[in-house]
Amino acid sequence: MENNKELEQLIDAACDAKTKAYCPYSNFRVGAALLGEDGKIYTGCNVENGSYGLTICAERTAYTKAVSEGCKKFKTLVVTTDVTDRFITPCGACRQFGVEFGNFDVYCVKPNKTDKFQTTSLNLLPGSFTPNDLEAPKTNQ
Secondary structure (H helix, E strand, O other): OOOHHHHHHHHHHHHHHHOOOEOOOOOOOEEEEEEEOOOOEEEEEOEOOOOHHHOEOHHHHHHHHHHHOOOOOEEEEEEEEOOOOOOOOOOHHHHHHHHOOOOOEEEEEOOOOOOEEEEEHHHHOOOOOOHHHHHOOOOOO
């Protein structure tokens, strides 16, 4: 990310989103902030459900909000939790969801807002299945 002020805004937005998490079952709050190429920040928090399979992660909430508002290209994703002794990265479903929209920076940030782990959406999911795979040559055999 080329702009530290922009990254600080994303971290603050992710931390704010985390405060809105609905997680009565796991008590594991997650906040995400996604910077679209349109310059807007889209936030998300995890929303749990008594039927666990219906739970939605913070990252997928942010992606869905962005797409529903017309943004499908992203620059940066920031994810934060309350865990202090390690970096928490997006789950497998969120990793696959993210690479659908290309390769962009991903920051995992501890609650103190200063400890950061930086990677990219494609590095989080080596060998990922992307929309390009749908265009690959095929056989009917």
